[in-house]
Amino acid sequence: MxxxxxxxxxxxxxxxxxxxxxxxxxxxxxxxxxxxxxxxxxxxxxxxxxxxxxxxxxxxxxxxxxxxxxxxxxxxxxxxxxxxGYHNVKDAVLVGAGSLGKALLSYKGFEISGMHIVAAFDNQDGLIDTEINGKKVLPVSKLSSVCRRLNIHIGIITVPANQAQTVCDQMVAGGILAIWNFSPIRLTTPEGIMVRNENMAASLAILSQHLKDKLKEHML
Amino acid sequence: MxxxxxxxxxxxxxxxxxxxxxxxxxxxxxxxxxxxxxxxxxxxxxxxxxxxxxxxxxxxxxxxxxxxxxxxxxxxxxxxxxxxGYHNVKDAVLVGAGSLGKALLSYKGFEISGMHIVAAFDNQDGLIDTEINGKKVLPVSKLSSVCRRLNIHIGIITVPANQAQTVCDQMVAGGILAIWNFSPIRLTTPEGIMVRNENMAASLAILSQHLKDKLKEHML
DNA sequence: TAGATTGTTAATCGATTAACAATC
DNA sequence: TAGATTGTTAATCGATTAACAATC
Structure with missing residues (x-):
């Protein structure tokens, strides 16, 4: 056969x-x-x-x-x-509703790509229960239970470095399988969880390196 | 020797x-x-x-x-x-003051990494001459002259796909040597210009692929 | 000294590029 | 048919990993 x-x-x-x-x-x-x-x-x-x-x-x-x-x-x-994966919509949650998080919550490109951010999480009192681009901001304490209940498997991390690992752990506990990490640290996860690092500092370093070379070249 | x-x-x-x-x-x-x-x-x-x-x-x-x-x-x-390159500050310009552009203009991480966004550019009337995080928004028509005059060599592109190449060309004309491209297209540039693509759609695709595999695995 | 860690040289791995016959 | 483009097999390239003697 x-x-x-x-x-x-x-x-x-x-x-x-x-x-x-x-x-x-x-x-x-x-x-x-x-x-x-x-x-x-x-x-x-x-x-x-x-x-x-x-x-x-x-x-x-x-x-x-x-x-x-x-x-x-x-x-x-x-x-x-x-x-x-544009044909089947994938639900996601986002943790950290700071400036980058807000930008991602409002980013139209995701919908086209079949990703739908269902809810945002943050611990700042002023933000909780507000809405950003139609998405409710919930306290981080509810993260894992919401993921579990709604069967969400993608998590986006836009919190500062010192909170990233904790958030990651809670995501894993909630059944998240793929993590999009915008924080500047490497996360430790169990086998089977994929982490995709969106590494701003690294990108900057590479540009900066090129710039240094080019400007030096220009001197000679 | x-x-x-x-x-x-x-x-x-x-x-x-x-x-x-x-x-x-x-x-x-x-x-x-x-x-x-x-x-x-x-x-x-x-x-x-x-x-x-x-x-x-x-x-x-x-x-x-x-x-x-x-x-x-x-x-x-x-x-x-x-x-x-954290020890010598590098000036940069940003074009496209939409939600992502605004987020980057407000992102504190850049200062730590030695990058300083000097000005933002946009073509939307409502935005021109406003300030975002202390940075003036100027019309795109001034882009290349400002870069040239202030000796700026890093450009950040956060405009939609259909404007990205034009903006890129203007940056090159203004003497930009390193471009950080957040738009979803590949830019064409002369030799010696480095383009670093921050490819959201690609990241999403990779996560999505992993998710598909994992969920299938779970079925078996 | 013994053992951990270093730096270096060689082997492995994977992706990109080149070469070329098959095909519309 | 002639020629462009395909798919495939082999060569190249570069990064990661392994092996090992040198050293504190």
Whole structure:
């Protein structure tokens, strides 16, 4: 018995990171009425390697690409959205309704990507029971019970460093499986919990490093 | 003639990304009065590989580690802050004073990391000439001239996708060398300009993927 | 000294890129 | 058909991890 298409080709994290760019790009093409696209064209426009793009598309597309013509845009969009999870809405909670937390609560991009922030949590008295972008702010003490009760599996952490690990522990206790961590520390979690670090300080460091090199170069 | 310490060991992007975590961690230790730290201890607490930590520390530290004892915390902190550019303030501009832009303008973490956002730019009439966290909002038309005049080399892009490339071009015209891109598209830039993508959609995709796998696993 | 930790050299791993025959 | 583009197999590249002698 052949096991065709049952085991999807595993996609590397890097490849997964490129997907939203492909998706955005080919959606633009679709708007212009274009129906097919070939890897070399995408590669040129997005500044990527041709073979890399081809491999990425092959990994995600259910239909094969046609030599000379490329892939059907319609298929690609569907497959990518499916892969990226846009078709089934995922509920999430956010802890830490400071400036960054508020910004994320108001960020329209999430809805498009199939994520819905159900509630926010904070410990500041002034914030509790207020609403931000239509989302109620609850005391952190209710975090794990709410997650458990509503079957929520994604948690977003936007609290300061010294509170992040505690919040993380409470999320895990509430059944959270994937954590998006905006605090500047590495969280310790049990096996099976994924933590994705959105590391502002690191990004800044990399830019800063480049800047240093460039300015030095300029001196010589 | 020996060329000692003149050419610093090149640090990979990944290693650079780990630095802020090391720095935060050893600063905590310093607060507790600890003066020395060894790689295996850091590795255990941060969930990293021992050898990796040792290599990272060796790459950044000006003094050598002592067998049995490890590295001097004071030295490490100084060297890391130096490397990460915390000691010399870098001016930056931000374009796009929407919710994310506002959050970044108010984010205290940047000052600690040696970055100072000098001004914000937007095209929305209601925002121009207002102040956000003490920073004036100017019309985008002034972007490149302001950058040029104030010798600013870092630009932060928090505008929607369809405006991002235009803003990027204006930044480059203004002499910006490092761009922190929060928009969901890949920017095209001349050689020598570094773009760091803060890719929300990608992060979400990776979390979402993990969640899908975990929930499926749970079914079986 | 004994043992932990260092720095370095080699092996492994995974992703990207190159080469090329197959195909529309 | 000719030529562009595909999918696949092999080579390259870079980072992580392992192995080990040197050292405090």
């Amino acid at each position: 052949k096991n065709e298409k049952v085991t999807p080709i595993a996609l590397s994290t890097q490849a997964l990171e490129r997907m939203p760019y492909y998706l955005h790009y080919i959606k633009q093409l679709q708007k212009k009425g274009i129906t097919q696209i070939a890897s070399p064209a995408i590669a040129a426009d997005l500044g990527l390697n041709e073979v890399q793009v081809r491999k990425d598309l092959a990994a995600v597309s259910s239909s094969k690409g046609k030599p000379k013509a490329g892939f059907y845009i319609q298929d690609l969009i569907y497959n990518m959205e499916e892969l990226l | 020996k060329n000692e310490k003149v050419t610093p060991i090149a640090l990979s992007t990944q290693a650079l990304e780990r630095m802020p975590y090391y720095l935060h961690y050893i600063k905590q230790l310093q607060k507790k009065g600890i003066t020395q730290i060894a790689s295996p201890a850091i590795a255990a607490d941060l969930g990293l590989n021992e050898v990796q930590v040792r290599k990272d520390l060796a790459a950044v530290s000006s003094s050598k580690g002592k067998p049995k004892a490890g590295f001097y915390i004071q030295d490490l902190i100084y060297n890391m802050e130096e490397l990460l």
